[in-house]
Amino acid sequence: MSEQRLLLVDGMAILFRAYFATSFGGSVRKTSAGVPVNAVHGFVRYFMDAINTFNPTHVVCCWDMGSTTFRTEQYDGYKANRPSAPEDLIPQFDLVKEVVASFDVPNIGIAGYEADDCIGTLAAALKDQAQIFVVTGDHDMLQLVDDRVSVAIMKKGIGNYMVYTPESLMEERQLTPVQIIDMKGLMGDTADNYPGVKGIGEKTAHKLIQEHGSIDGLLANLEAVSKTIRAKIEADLDMLHLSRELATIRCDVPVSAELEGCSWSYKRESVLLKFEELEFKSLVSLIG
Structure with a gap:
């Protein structure tokens, strides 16, 4: 058949x-x-x-x-x-x-x-x-x-x-399907109107996901990223998790x-x- x-x-x-x-x-x-x-x-x-x-x-x-x-x-x-x-x-x-x-x-x-x-x-x-x-x-x-x-x-x-x-x-895109979700969690989505992490755009989100594999990998390894990016993520943790959920x-x-x-x-x-x-x-x- x-x-x-x-x-x-x-x-x-x-x-x-x-x-x-x-x-x-x-x-x-x-x-x-x-x-x-x-x-x-x-x-x-x-x-x-x-x-x-x-x-x-x-x-x-x-x-x-x-x-x-x-x-x-x-x-x-x-x-x-x-x-x-x-x-x-x-x-x-x-x-x-x-x-x-x-x-x-x-x-x-x-x-x-x-x-x-x-x-x-x-x-x-x-x-x-x-x-x-x-x-x-x-x-x-x-x-x-x-x-x-x-x-x-x-x-x-x-x-x-x-x-x-x-x-x-x-x-x-050098991304796996599941990494598409984590990208959206970080950078947000203007079409769907959720912000992700303020100040993190597509390029930075892509680089972070490439380096750490996932949002969880990134959060487990925050001391390895630059101070500015770390500060942005820490200031917006709740929105990061919510944005990832909205993107899923x-x-x-x-x-x-x-x-x-x-x-x-x-x-x-x-x-x-x-x-x-x-x-x-x-x-x-x-x-x-």
């Missing part, structure tokens, strides 16, 4: 990317009834490209379910810098899940956790049964890379991916999927009906 290949899609990452790639000109694609569909239209193009690129036998799409998660409970500022979603994107959140469902692909998400956590959990649970490919724009996911899990970071334009394995991650993708959240339930095989008619309803004529050729 040939190898099973499971594609885990970071739905929100692709939907937002599709929205901003098609709305910068100021005009947003709408149906004749006036329903905005630009992000969903773009999502289908990215989604089908990922299918054609990674040729999966199974597919699951994971979603964020609202902005309140265990991370916002741990730290008020978490993602607090994010503007609210554009008005004409909001109705597309439900529409895109209907389109995914028309392909018979499970939509998975759970309140209190992020899509990353769902992806991490499913990857951990299913990697013994299938080779896993995660499609996302989010570099945090690189911590999930292992011999059975590849992370494909979407680059500009459709069809461009940087696919990370433990080897290519080491080659490009949880792989034990209460979601599950059986491999059999997510086979990539759809009924063309049900997809066509959905495309017709959303007036996606130009996309019909994508579904053969």
Whole structure:
């Protein structure tokens, strides 16, 4: 039997990317009834490209379910810098899940956790049964890379991916997947709005993790680092530990999927009906 290949899609990452790639000109694609569909239209193009690129036998799409998660409970500022979603994107959140469902692909998400956590959990649970490919724009996911899990970071334009394995991650960044978490703990993450250790940026964080292997190795060996860096770390110890925790993708959240339930095989008619309803004529050729 040939190898099973499971594609885990970071739905929100692709939907937002599709929205901003098609709305910068100021005009947003709408149906004749006036329903905005630009992000969903773009999502289908990215989604089908990922299918054609990674040729999966199974597919699951994971979603964020609202902005309140265990991370916002741990730290008020978490993602607090994010503007609210554009008005004409909001109705597309439900529409895109209907389109995914028309392909018979499970939509998975759970309140209190992020899509990353769902992806991490499913990857951990299913990697013994299938080779896993995660499609996302989010570099945090690189911590999930292992011999059975590849992370494909979407680059500009459709069809461009940087696919990370433990080897290519080491080659490009001289880091192991677990060191990605410790880097974030030290330098923080401006996109997710947690600070790490004040005054420690990416270069210093990288150097410290290279020299000491991990945050724990660094803390056990603080007398070996320069006085200034030591002072910064000692002043921000609590935030260092909290930032590391915020950066860690949880792989034990209460979601599950059986491999059999997510086979990539759809009924063309049900997809066509959905495309017709959303007036996606130009996309019909994508579904053969």
